[in-house]
Amino acid sequence: MSEFREVFARKEIKYLLTQEQLDRLMPVLETMAKVDKYGKTRINNIYFDTPDHRLIRNSLEKPIYKEKLRLRTYGRTSDDTNSFIEIKKKYDGIVYKRRISAPYGKAMNYLMAGVEPLDDSQIAKEIETFMLVYINLRPAMKICYDRIAMAGTLDPDFRVTFDSNLQWSVDSLDLREEVKGYSILASGQYMMEIKAGDAMPLELARKMSELSIFPASFSKYGKGYMDMMERNLSRKVSDKLADESTNNRSIERGVIIYA
DSSP: OOOEEEEEEEEEEEEEEEHHHHHHHHHHHTTTEEEEEEEEEEEEEEEEEOTTOHHHHHHHTOOSEEEEEEEEEESSOOTTSEEEEEEEEEETTEEEEEEEEEEHHHHHHHHHHOOSOOOSSHHHHHHHHHHHHSTTOEEEEEEEEEEEEEEESSOTTOEEEEEEEEEEESSOOOTTSOOOOEESSOTTEEEEEEEESSOOOHHHHHHHHHTTOOBOOOOHHHHHHHHHHHHHHHHHHHHHHHHHHHHHHHHHTTOOOOO
């Protein structure tokens, strides 16, 4: 099934930027990196989790070690679109990402029902183990966003990405369907992520300090999950108040409703 295998181990630092900060930072970035050949790309993800959201709840507690499983595609998605099954681990500030590729339809069928075996690679075995450790994994949230990626002109390990239009949804957990979700970032806000094997270029660090751009703790799935829980709580409170109002009006009319 798998046609592609890839491994990353690097430090990833996230920042939240306004449009003005981005505009003032870009001239410095362009002296050391350039936009990759894909330009702006729509990235689609399905995060898998247990029914009680064990993975994201553990991640939000900020342990020294955490891990996630997701299925990713780029652009418009169909059954034949190349997709990536990814295990993303973070230990002591270092991100380890291991992924293999397969057509979206086959990858989804495997993750949902194990209908087709993966290859015999080490990464495939790690995915198998992950699914055995976390029982009843299922699609938990869809998160999509637009990304512009820049790669270092001198240092190939230096990469910068800018994500915007971040949206989460649980109404459709199928990447073939385009469903408008809830926003994760404020209007005009960007999430910048610097990915490097070593230290950040000094000139870039100085400019970011000048512009008051500082590291931010930010998880797309974490933000989406917290927003979902807040909306669910708000909905329950609203429903309860509506029920109480209905019961009170019925009692005033001399009709008692027993729950």
